[in-house]
Amino acid sequence: MSGQARTERRPTRQRAAIAEALADATEFRSAQEIHADLASAGDRVGLATVYRNLQAMATDGEVDVIRTADGESVYRACATEDHHHHVVCRGCGLAVEVTADAVERWAETVAASHGFTQVRHTVEVDGLCRRCSSGSS
Amino acid sequence: MSGQARTERRPTRQRAAIAEALADATEFRSAQEIHADLASAGDRVGLATVYRNLQAMATDGEVDVIRTADGESVYRACATEDHHHHVVCRGCGLAVEVTADAVERWAETVAASHGFTQVRHTVEVDGLCRRCSSGSS
DNA sequence: CGCTTCATGACAATCATTCTCAAATGAAAT
DNA sequence: ATTTCATTTGAGAATGATTGTCATGAAGCG
Secondary structure: OOOOOOOOOOOOHHHHHHHHHHHHOOEOEEHHHHHHHHHHOOOOOOHHHHHHHHHHHHHOOOEEEEEOOOOOEEEEEOOOOOOOEEEEEOOOOEEEEEOOHHHHHHHHHHHHOOOOEEEEEEEEEEEEOHHHHHOOO | OOOOOOOOOOOOHHHHHHHHHHHHOOEOEEHHHHHHHHHHOOOOOOHHHHHHHHHHHHHOOOEEEEEOOOOOEEEEEOOOOOOOEEEEEOOOOEEEEEOOHHHHHHHHHHHHOOOOEEEEEEEEEEEEOHHHHHOOO
């Protein structure tokens, strides 16, 4: 059920560096950020390369992608390979992974009831985490 | 909870034209598309103006906004002012409005259980409508 | 080692969206 | 109707993320 369509890709220093940078992060990071992180760590990796790898990794299901409010794509190494969603803090970026079978079923059902097939869905929840809830304006 | 924060805005020819163009459409349209529609209809409206109004209308809850897969913002005049979600056809763009109290509650609950407050959520479902399902590969 | 193929990197090119600011317009006062 | 003043508009520049191009470099293999 978790068929990794992992395209045969060649391991490179850059790819490893990107994967590691992502593994270190606890929140979602944009391609630009990853690129900057690597640069400041002395790791020279082309921006285009970061984009390409991040996308490839996302396609292979190695990492998760979501869109920020302003349309930027941000990536994160997910703890599980299984399908899940996130609750992201608007304040600090903290991202919690959650599963939602109920929602999956609902999406499938409601879509089917309108005659839709090959259903996919996007569910993202955001708010303020406990910490950020306290000192917010 | 459904307070219309309708900012006091001045009615203009442009705004009306945009609203109408949106009302005529049955699917989600991008600012660029609206702009093109108006132009080809002989309605001269600046692109920036289209963007500004669309955003204002979205903020006021007059129209709905969602992001396409490639990050473009698309708008639609919603039939209801109440909170709802969409099932969009990847083939023809057909958009069906659906409500999902169960999902709303789930989002709130799951977020709260992780200490989050001021929860918001995004839920979009897409697939192939009955018509597009038939002739697909 | 030499070859073939895929990945990389520097930078140009896209493209949606936003910004700038002078000119036009709506609303209300005179 | 005319003045007045805040908003809104529009044309085009500016921004910024993402993608494309293509010569160079590294990986896998015999």
